[in-house]
Amino acid sequence: MAKMVGLVVGLAMLGCSLVDRVGAPDPGYVPPLLLVFGSSLGDSGNNNYLDTTVKADSPPYGIDSPTGQPTGRFTNNRNLPDFLSVALKLPQSPLPYLSPQLNGERLLYGANFASGGAGILNDTGVQQGNTIRIAEQLLAFGQYKNKLAAVVGGREQAERLVNQGVFLLAVGSADFTNNYYSRPFSARASQNTVIEFVDLLISELSNYLLRLHELGARRTLVTGASQFGCLPAQLAIRGSAGGECDPELVNAASLFNSQLNRLVQQLNGQLGFVFVAAANSVTLYTATRSNPEAYGFTETRVACCGQGPYNGLGQCTPASNLCPNRDEYVFWDPTNPTDRAVGLFAEAILNGPADVVFPMNLNSMLAMGTRDINV
Numbered sequence: 035m036a037k038m039v040g041l042v043v044g045l046a047m048l049g050c051s052l053v054d055r056v057g058a059p060d061p062g063y064v065p066p067l068l069l070v071f072g073s074s075l076g077d078s079g080n081n082n083y084l085d086t087t088v089k090a091d092s093p094p095y096g097i098d099s100p101t102g103q104p105t106g107r108f109t110n111n112r113n114l115p116d117f118l119s120v121a122l123k124l125p126q127s128p129l130p131y132l133s134p135q136l137n138g139e140r141l142l143y144g145a146n147f148a149s150g151g152a153g154i155l156n157d158t159g160v161q162q163g164n165t166i167r168i169a170e171q172l173l174a175f176g177q178y179k180n181k182l183a184a185v186v187g188g189r190e191q192a193e194r195l196v197n198q199g200v201f202l203l204a205v206g207s208a209d210f211t212n213n214y215y216s217r218p219f220s221a222r223a224s225q226n227t228v229i230e231f232v233d234l235l236i237s238e239l240s241n242y243l244l245r246l247h248e249l250g251a252r253r254t255l256v257t258g259a260s261q262f263g264c265l266p267a268q269l270a271i272r273g274s275a276g277g278e279c280d281p282e283l284v285n286a287a288s289l290f291n292s293q294l295n296r297l298v299q300q301l302n303g304q305l306g307f308v309f310v311a312a313a314n315s316v317t318l319y320t321a322t323r324s325n326p327e328a329y330g331f332t333e334t335r336v337a338c339c340g341q342g343p344y345n346g347l348g349q350c351t352p353a354s355n356l357c358p359n360r361d362e363y364v365f366w367d368p369t370n371p372t373d374r375a376v377g378l379f380a381e382a383i384l385n386g387p388a389d390v391v392f393p394m395n396l397n398s399m400l401a402m403g404t405r406d407i408n409v
Contacts, residue, residue, distance in 0.1 A: 065124045066253075066400075067195055068144035069178075070115045071171045071246075072204030074370055075257065076148030078115060079106025083132040086163035088151035093352050094339055098360060098373060106130065108150055109366050110338070111373035114257075115146060115202065117380030121396070122200060131174050141185050144199060145178045147171040153209035154238050157222075162212065168205065172245055179249070196250035200396075203246070206259035206294070209235055210286055211369070217271055228286050236293045243301060255383065255396065256298065258291040261319045266337040267368035270346030277335035277344065318382055322364055322375070329378065331364055338363040338372060 070076045074088070082091045089106075090096075096104040098111040107113045119127040128144035129136040136145060149166035151159035156167050166174070183192035214222045214231050222231060239256075246254060262268060263283025272280050323334045338357040339350035348354075350367035357363055366372040371379070384396045 063123065065122050065143075067142070067199035068115060068119055068122060068124060068128050069175065069196075069199055069201045069251070070128060070144070070146040070148050070204075071168065071175075071202065072148045072257070073152045073208045074108040074148075074150035075114050075204040075376075076146065076202060077106065077108060077130075077150040078113060078127060078146045078148070079130040080132045080146065080148065080166060081150045082106045083130070084149070084164045084166070086151065086165050087349075088159070088162045088165060090150065090350075094354070094356055095350065097356075108370040109373050109376060110360050112376065114204065114376055114380055115148075117377055118200070118202065118383070118396075119143075121380070121384050122400075131178065137181070138185065141178070141182050142195075145175075147174050147178075148204065151208060151212060152205070153213060154205050154235050154242070155209055155213060155222075158209045158213040161216070168242055172242065172249065175246075175249060193250055197252050199251070199253070200400075201246060201251045201254040202257075203242070203254060204257040205239070206235070206257070206290055207262045207287075210259065210283065210290075211262050211265070211268065214286075215268075215283060228282075229289065232286070232289045232293055235290060236297055239294070240297055240301070243297075247305060253400075256294065258294055259287045261287055263287060264319065264323065264335075265369050266335065266340065266344040266346035266365050268346070269335060270343040270368070274344070318379055319364070322378070326364075330362065330374075332359070332362040333357075334364045336363070337365040337368050339366060340368050344368075 070078070074090075077090075081089050090108045091104050091106055093104060094110070096102065096107065096111065099105055099107075107116075116127045124143050126140075126143060128146045129140055131145050131147045147166065149171070151162045151165040152167055152171070153159060154168060156169065159165055179189075179192055179196060182195065183189045186192050186195065214220055214226075214228070216223075226234065243251075243254065243256070261279065261284065263281070263286070264279035268274075268280055268283060269277060272283075274280065322329045322331055326332060326334050335344055337345035337350075338360050339345065339354050341347055341354050345355055346368040348368070360366070360372055361374045363372050364375045366375075
């Protein structure tokens with residue numbers, strides 16, 4: 035059997051937006067489930083139901099959403115699952131797993147298990163209170179499958195839908211920013227070199243991906259770590275001069291993404307048509323930082339919403355500085371991108387020209403059809 039290798043997303047120059055170019059579904063089209071795991075890049079409101087300091091439940095979060103109100107997404111409007119939902123022609127984005135509205139027909143759109151602040155390791159973000167750790171997200175997915183089976187008429191039917199679904203796992207950065215490089219002290223950094231820490235992350239991530247496969251995942255997008263050394267929060271905390279990225283953190287992101295790409299190739303070779311894909315946002319961010327005008331940005335270092343140097347200290351609150359021209363900013367708050375920057379990343383995942391080593395994007399994965407999936 036031919037082997038599928040992963041995807042490192044290249045760059046796709048945008049004419050019109052992803053949303054503008056996705057038309058109505060063809061007659062008879064049944065969209066796949068979208069199952070979302072990870073941290074704040076994917077969280078659509080689970081943290082609203084948790085006792086944690088990592089929340090996006092107050093203005094100005096959601097300021098550009100249809101209601102202008104917070105939705106639990108860590109952005110001014112849409113997040114990555116929203117853009118992928120449009121691309122998959124789902125009637126709506128999958129609801130947060132903790133939402134009481136996730137029942138009945140809504141289960142057929144998928145579910146969102148992501149939790150802002152969650153990392154690959156269970157001790158990531160412990161200082162921020164209760165979040166849904168990745169291991170707990172996988173347990174919740176098992177519970178979701180039971181609910182889905184009750185709606186569609188049995189486990190066999192539910193398993194088939196899950197096998198045909200699209201999985202998104204967006205993790206990695208939080209394990210560095212809220213664990214290994216935590217200020218003023220990090221137990222992990224005192225115990226491990228960064229290379230040892232990356233090895234640990236990849237080992238744990240491999241276990242999670244294998245577990246997802248056991249639970250039925252056959253098409254999985256795994257995002258690489260962001261260029262977290264360039265986040266407004268890190269520029270502020272680490273005292274960047276002139277907005278320069280922190281070289282130590284940039285190197286750590288590179289180490290993690292290189293190991294992740296090798297893991298993806300290994301798993302695809304081991305499991306066959308699993309369609310595991312690594313989508314790397316570093317390439318895209320590097321391009322926008324070096325040539326922001328080409329992407330319509332004017333600000334790549336300062337967050338739109340925040341306070342202190344680079345608007346990078348604390349959280350985005352009603353009392354924060356707020357930029358009026360949000361589409362011109364790469365970062366919405368000290369650690370998360372704006373709606374428009376997320377849209378560029380989604381566009382690259384969907385249509386981006388592939389790296390020669392990873393000749394796939396999401397559209398080409400979907401085009402192969404479920405007949406090619408080794409269940």
